[in-house]
Structure formats: C-alpha cells, structure tokens
Amino acid sequence: MKRVLVRSEALEKTFGEGELETPVLKGVSVEVAAGELVLLMGPSGSGKTTLISILAGLLRPTAGNVELCGSVISELHEAEVTRVRRRHLGFVFQSYNLFPALTALDNIAEVLKLKGLPAREARERATRALTDVGLGERLHHRPGELSGGQKQRVAIARALAGDPALIMGDEVTAALDTHTALHVLEILRGQVSAERGILLVTHDKRLEQFADRVIEIEDGQISRVLPGGAGTGAAA
Amino acid sequence: MLRIALQSLAHDRGKLVASIAGVAFAATLVFAQVGLYAGFLQSSSAVIRHVGGDVWVMARGTVVVDNGERLSAGSREIAAAHPCVERVRGLVLSFQALRKPNGSLEAVQIVGFEPSPKRVVPWAMARGLPQDLHAPMRVAVDRLDVEKLAIDGDPIGAELGIGRESVRVAAVTDGIRAFTLAPYVFAELDTARRLALLGADQAFYWVLDLARPECATDVVAAVDRHPDLVARRTDDFREMTETYWVAGSGAGAALGFSALLGLVVGVVIVGQTLYAVTKEHMRELATLKAIGASPAEIVSFVAWQAAFLALVGGGLGLGMAFGVRNLAVDAGLTIVLSGPVLGVGCGAVLMMCAVASLWSVRAVLALEAAEVFR
Numbered sequence: 042m043k044r045v046l047v048r049s050e051a052l053e054k055t056f057g058e059g060e061l062e063t064p065v066l067k068g069v070s071v072e073v074a075a076g077e078l079v080l081l082m083g084p085s086g087s088g089k090t091t092l093i094s095i096l097a098g099l100l101r102p103t104a105g106n107v108e109l110c111g112s113v114i115s116e117l118h119e120a121e122v123t124r125v126r127r128r129h130l131g132f133v134f135q136s137y138n139l140f141p142a143l144t145a146l147d148n149i150a151e152v153l154k155l156k157g158l159p160a161r162e163a164r165e166r167a168t169r170a171l172t173d174v175g176l177g178e179r180l181h182h183r184p185g186e187l188s189g190g191q192k193q194r195v196a197i198a199r200a201l202a203g204d205p206a207l208i209m210g211d212e213v214t215a216a217l218d219t220h221t222a223l224h225v226l227e228i229l230r231g232q233v234s235a236e237r238g239i240l241l242v243t244h245d246k247r248l249e250q251f252a253d254r255v256i257e258i259e260d261g262q263i264s265r266v267l268p269g270g271a272g273t274g275a276a277a
Numbered sequence: 278m279l280r281i282a283l284q285s286l287a288h289d290r291g292k293l294v295a296s297i298a299g300v301a302f303a304a305t306l307v308f309a310q311v312g313l314y315a316g317f318l319q320s321s322s323a324v325i326r327h328v329g330g331d332v333w334v335m336a337r338g339t340v341v342v343d344n345g346e347r348l349s350a351g352s353r354e355i356a357a358a359h360p361c362v363e364r365v366r367g368l369v370l371s372f373q374a375l376r377k378p379n380g381s382l383e384a385v386q387i388v389g390f391e392p393s394p395k396r397v398v399p400w401a402m403a404r405g406l407p408q409d410l411h412a413p414m415r416v417a418v419d420r421l422d423v424e425k426l427a428i429d430g431d432p433i434g435a436e437l438g439i440g441r442e443s444v445r446v447a448a449v450t451d452g453i454r455a456f457t458l459a460p461y462v463f464a465e466l467d468t469a470r471r472l473a474l475l476g477a478d479q480a481f482y483w484v485l486d487l488a489r490p491e492c493a494t495d496v497v498a499a500v501d502r503h504p505d506l507v508a509r510r511t512d513d514f515r516e517m518t519e520t521y522w523v524a525g526s527g528a529g530a531a532l533g534f535s536a537l538l539g540l541v542v543g544v545v546i547v548g549q550t551l552y553a554v555t556k557e558h559m560r561e562l563a564t565l566k567a568i569g570a571s572p573a574e575i576v577s578f579v580a581w582q583a584a585f586l587a588l589v590g591g592g593l594g595l596g597m598a599f600g601v602r603n604l605a606v607d608a609g610l611t612i613v614l615s616g617p618v619l620g621v622g623c624g625a626v627l628m629m630c631a632v633a634s635l636w637s638v639r640a641v642l643a644l645e646a647a648e649v650f651r
Contacts, residue, residue, distance in 0.1 A: 099567055099647040120571070127569025138564040140281055142288030151281050155570050203568075 043074035045108075046129075046207040046238045047096050052105035054091050054261075065091045067261040068105070075206065078230060078239040080248055080269065083258040089242050090211070092258065096240070097130060097209050098122040110206050127156055131200030133229075135212035137192040139184040139199075145171055146180040149199045156203055170202035171195065174228055190221035197228055208232065210241040214248065226251045230271065278574055282581035285558055296550035300590020301597060303543025303629060308598035308614065308622040309605075310536035314529060315618045316611030321456040321522040322515040324388060327400045328368055330484035332496050333514050337507045341521040342482075342514065343386070343457055345370055350478035352506055356485060359499050361492035366391040367466050367480035371473035372459060376438040377427040385426075385439065386459045389469020389480075399463045404433060405448025410465050415447035421609045422460035423449075437462075439472050454609055456522050484511075540629045547586055547633035551579055555637040559644060566646040575644070579637040587630035591623060598622070 054066040065088045073079045083089045094100040096107060098114045107115045110129040114122045139148045149167035154160060171180055174194040184192050193213060200208050208229070214222035222245065230251045233239055241248065249255055252269025287293055319326070325333070325342055334356040336346035357365045369389030374382045390398040397407055403420045410417060416437065418426060428435045428446070435446045439462065448463075455461050464472065470479065485508075487493060493510050500508035509517070523529040555562075555578070562575055602612040 094647040097567065099645070123569050123571060126567065130568070132564065132567055134564065136560065138560045140285060140558065140561050142284040143281065147280065147284070151278070152565065152568060155278065155565065155568070155574060 043076050044236075045072050045074050046110055047240070048072040048108045049092075049096060049102075050106045052092070052095060052107070053103045054088075054095060054100070055103045065261050066095070066102070069258070069261070069263060070105075071096075071256060071263065073207065073238045073240045075238045076233060076235050077253040078233050078241070078251060078269070078271065080252045080255045081240060081242045081258060082244065082255055083264075087258045088261040089258050093209055093211065093240065093242050097132075098126055129206045131203055131205035131208040133193070133196050133200050133208065133210035133213045135215045137184065137196045139192060139195055141184050144181045144183055145176060145187070145195045145198075148184070148195060149202050152199055153202055166202050167198070170198035173201065174198045188221075189216050190218075190225060193217060193221075193225050194228065197225065197232075201232060206237055208237070208239045210239070210243075212243055212245070213241060214243065214245050219247065222247060278570075278577045279581050282578045283585055285578075286554055286582045286585060289554070292550050292553060296547055296586055297590045297593065299546030299550075300543055300586050300626065300630065301593035303539045303546070304591045304594020304622065304626045305597040305601060306539030306594075307536050307543075307625045307629075308595060308618070309601050309612055310532045310539065311621050311625070312598065312602060312612035312614050312618050313605075313610065314523070314532045315613035315615060317456065317523050317528055317532070318519045319613055320454060320611055322518045323400075323453065323455075324368075324370060325511060325515045325518060327396065327398055328366070328390060328484055329393075329396045330366065330511055331487040331490050331493050332485040332500075332508050332510055334483040334485065334500050334506055334508045335481070335514075337505055339507065340517055342370060342518045343372075343455070345481040347371075347473075347475055347479055347481055348483065348506070350476055352503075353478060353480070353483055355503050355506060356483040356500060356508070359492070359496045361487050361489060361496055362485050363488045364486040366393060366484040366486070368482040368484055369466060369469035369473050369475065370481050371469070371475075373439050373462075373472055375426060375460075375462070378429075379427065383426060384459045385462045386455050386457065387439070387469050387472050388461050388463045389466045389473065390463070391466045395486075399448070399450045399453060399461075401451040401453055403449045403451035407448070409447040410463065410468070412447065414442065414444045414468050414471070415464070416444045416468065417448035417450050417463040418446055419450045419453050419461060421452060421454060425460055440474065442472055444468065444472070452606060452609075452611070454611070536625070540625060543626075543629045544633045547583070547590075547630055548636055550586070551582055551634050551637045552640065554582065555579055555640055559640075560648070562641055563644055563646055563648040566644060572642060575641045576638050579634050579641060583630040583634035587627050590630075591626040594626065595619070595622070 050070050052066050052069040055062055055064045057063050081089045095102050102115055106113055109125055112125045114125055146167050150163040153163035174197055176194055226248055229239055250270030253271050255267040255269050257265040339345050371387045372384055373387055375385045399417055423432050432446050432449055437444050453461055497508040500506050566575055602614055605612050
C-alpha cells in the first residue's frame, strides 16, 4: 500500500466576513500518495491555488483537516507547521523565484543551509542536484544568464536538493515553450518514486500525459477525477 | 542568509554606492558634531583640566572659570588653613586689553600660573618651552592668534602692550584657544599679577593640592564657612564651567540638532535602499518562508544588510571625520575623536541603520508564505 503524503478531509475555506464572506473551498477531500504525480486543474477562481496553499500549510482552513507527511498540520502551531514544511516539502513556481544576485549553485546551497545542512554538504548536494537536472555546466551562472527552461530546472533542483517527500508546483510550465515544458515535466516525472510524490497546479493540458491522476476542481469542489496519461486513476 | 542578503544588496551597485555614501556622510556629520561638542567641552575647561589640583578656591558667586574675581591676599591663608592642604598654587585668569600696533585694542585673557613639576602649563608648545616664561615680563601666545594680535614676522621676541605694561613673546603655544575667543596670553604668576594689576599675594583662584584627595569634602566645607569664598572640587568646577558655556550658550543644542539632522538624512537614505531591496525580493523571501525559513531568518535578510551598511558606511564616515578633524585644526576648531566620542558616534550610526531597517522588517514580517502561489 502506497504511503499517503498529503490528505485533506472536508476542507472548507472562506475569505471575508459578513456580507463580504466568500466561500472558496466547499468540503474538499483529496490525497496524494508517494509514487504518483497528480495534477490539480480548474478554471481561474475555482479554488485550486487556495487548496494547494492549505495542503502546503501556508494557509489555515476554515474547517476540515490536513494531514501532511504524518502530521495533522491543521492542528499544529505555525512554528511546527514550518518545521514540517522544512523537512518534507519542496516547491516549484511559475516565476522560478530565484534570487537574481546568486548563482544557480548558491540559490540552492543557501536554501539547504537554511534547512540546517553544513556549508560544504549543502554545496555538494546543490552541485549534484543541478547536475541531475542537466545544469552541471551552469553552476556559477546567475538567473539573468539562464533561459526560462534553465531557470525552471534550477528551481526544480532547489526543490529536489532537500530530498523532500512531496513536491508542490504552481504553473511550472506556464512561462515555457512546448519543447521546454515537456522537458521540465520529464525531469519532474523522473523524480517520482516509491518515497516521493508530486502535486502540480496547472492549466496546461500538455501535462496530463505525465500525470497519474488529474483532479478537476470547480467552484470550490472536486468536479472530476480522471486518470492521467501515466496512470490508471484512483479515488480523489 | 548572510550571503543571500549581502549579494542581493550588492547586486544593484548604484543603490549600494548611494546608500554607503549616505551612511558615510551621515556618519561623518555625527562624528564631527559629537567631536566638536567634545572639543567645545574640552576647550571651555582646558585651563581647569591642565592646572589640575584637588580643590579650587574662588570668590563666592563664581560659576565659570573665565569670570573669576580677584581674591584678597589674606584668602590664601584661609585656603591653606586645613591640615590636609599640601600646596597652594595661585592662578590668574583675567581679561585685559592688548594694544595693537595700529592703536586698536584686542581683548586677551591672561593666564598666570605657578610652575608645578606635576602640571605643565602651557600644555602644548609650538615653539619654545614653558621654562622660557621664567624671566620677568615674558609671555606665550598661540600660533593661531598671531595674526589676530597683529604680530608681524617672527612672533618670538615680539613686544606686546597689555594695559600699561610691555611684555615680550618668549614662546608660542600650539592650538590652545579659549572658548571665549579672546586669545590666551600665558605668563608666570608674577608677570600675570602685574598685567592684571594685582598685588603681590593676590590671585583669582587658589588651587589646592591635597595630601589625601579623600579629605576634599572637609577642605571644601572649611573654606565654605568663609562668607566671601567658595571652594569646589576640581571636577565639579570643570563640569560647572562646561555646562555654563556649552549648554548655556546654546552651542551644545545647535551641535546636537545638526547631528540629529544628519541621522535623519541617513535614516531616510538607508531606509529607502533597504526597503527597495526588500520589496524587489518579496517573492524570493516568500519562497524561503514557504520552504521553511523562520521569521527570524527572514528578518536577518534585512538585518545583515543594515549591519553591512552601518559597518562600511560608518567606517568610511569615521575615516572622513578624521580628515575633517585635521582640516578643522587649521580653522582653529577642535574636533575630539576620543574613545567615548567614537563610541557615541558608532552607537548613533548603528541606531540609524537599525531605525532605517524597521520599514523593511515590518514588510517581511507581514509577508505571507502563501504569496508564492498568488
């Protein structure tokens, strides 16, 4: 049986109060297990960004529970949630979010140092991660000297270098051309293992071929769960 | 976080240079103003500090060393009456009129002292030695006052007319200027008495050297019983004189206000830079927060930058302040960059950068990690 990395039960999230109260999530239950790549898709305003933020412990739900890598983070204090994220999660974003002043190597090594690794080990792991995504020759380039695809690969290497159980991504291919987007997804797909899963929020239909499951969300509710091109599908 | 913070700051060279320059100029201003203040303190009480002693005896009502009154000859015995008094030194400090060659008058301050093996007066010599004043009617003037006193050519040997007397310059002091701006004319006590029209046993102050400094309280109490005399510990009189001139004249407030303006300008410049750099990196900082950086680690992004600007800008400012001090000597201004002054200046620069970083700290603390998904 696969290890569940993140699971939500009857998640609800409401923004604003009184007349301005807006329900964004209405009883959402999902789970992502190790060994699968799951896409979270839906139109703008459907609640997918709010959902991934809550699953990552970056937002608190109004109601419902979230269990992340064995910890019920919806019941933990902020500092404890931060520790869970630091230990188990990696992130990849549409706009890469790399420090422009740092080299590719430093962008990763400094994050690893924040996670508590000694400087030498951090640099060794950063070098290995960059080499794994095909950027072994670009260690000392700054983001401004890299293409969009290369920057995204640095961001993936940053996420992988901490050896997270779960990688969460937001529109990771939105700024990339088709060829580069597919290459980036091949890299991500290659990182899925018996110990690791990936959850991506996307509008990009091109990615479905790499997914085990596609969860569609609309008006704050799961509307459909479809099998992806790489898997057979399962319950949401 | 140190590397991230400093490399992010250094990434925009223009902003970095502007900020360092801002801190450096603000620091220069602060060091120079605080140094000037300390210089004013020193020059206002220089005679007291260099003449020294444990207790000063003066006419009742005297609140500042420059406004002493002549004491009767008998007052010396009263001052010396306590058995703890080891030695009594007379001091004359009197304003007199000096006649310039063109006939105009210039107010000068006669400083008449009794030579002491422990205390060298005058204390800074440009030419000659204090011993050159042993001969009658010999005086020392300062090199910075030579022009003001209308002395042509070599000042050594120049003849000056003070009151009804004529004196000859035997030595030149090095940058000893009075807070009152009246040039000092140093002379030994007998010469000074003649210039100040005093009798043989008169003085403006009796400076007491005590056998044991701890009996100063008893000596002060004994002298204070006399209706016309008052005694003060040397440090108390020094503080009174400094307060009278620096606080009473408003000079201290003016210097403090200038230093404050420098700090405000520095806060604005540094604050703008730190805030701009922080705002430019909000997404990256949110990413670090999402990855698991603690609030303290995120705040350290700003704190390291502020510390760097304080260190580099403050260091440059300190160097510039030493340059300004050397320039100020020629202008007759004393800027004291002593340990305490440097401590106050460094503290002010650190505080300036800390205050300047508050806007950025507030911004990063308000930063939500969920921003990374928006």
